[in-house]
Amino acid sequence: MSTRTSPISQPIMIRRAVARDAKRLTRIVRGSKAYEGKYAAAVAGYRVGPDYIEAHRTFVAVVADEQGDGRGDRVLGFYSLVLSPPELDLLFVADGAQGRGIGRLLVAHMRSEARAAGLDHVRVVSHRPAEGFYHRVGAVRTGTVPANPPAVPWDRPEFGFLIPRR
Template sequence: MSNQKIFLRLAEETDAWVMSAIHIAAIKALPTTFYTRKQLLAWRNYRNKPDGKNILQNMQAEIFWVAVEKHNLAGFASFMVDELIALYVHPYYQGKGIGRALVTHFSHEAANQGVDKVITTASLYAEGFYSRLGFTAIKRTPHQLRTGIVVPVTKMSKILTPA
């Protein structure tokens, strides 16, 4: 990570709006290299403005952690036991090790629960990132977004060392 102090904490319900804004900003910053504009728009639920309702709903089942720098949320991850469900870092904070820190935290949490292998569904943009963190591609598969649009993704897994 950079020289800036970044720490991780459990997300709170009051973070949902900002996490929605991070989700939108991260997707808006992506080029149309792997997905069309229509697919990218669907991925952010056709939103240009944050709406934390979906995140609040997901917080009922998933564990959310946020990365904080100087009282500002920089990114977040959500997971359930052995599956990393979402990982987003605001474009302003990308390249500072925040995504790596969130994935490492998820892996440690899983290992502490006795999990020996974790999985994630990576966008084609994130496949290389996860590979650098020790994940292995299982297979490329279609993934249906909430909006009904289908995008190609890569199922990936990582073997954990016992905690």
């Protein structure tokens, strides 16, 4: 677990997700305003289940609860790193926490995890509205992933993060 400061008044901790986080993560995905309107079909039935959390390196950015047991943590965002092939599968920041540096913290943590796992790059297939974000956090555009109807009827930008060795 790591703790970092951010523009939010309380310290933000990034910790490994656990099974009891699954419903909260699913709510963040399904409730994302970035997926309203024509993008809604992409997340309508999406589920981040305990099995997904168990299978992938999934981390949450939280404001810790008063008791310190993790049960009352307020989840601000999360990401999931797939090791083979290396891909940032999910990265979401709760709508109410956007614009406060949470996404940047999650990307920095993901890069650190990727480095620790021995990866030299991480692929990202982005949602169109997130393209600017990935540019700002150092990802390089590598191509376009064609539409995959009916769930994703639009082309998506593909990015890569280079993971330098230290």
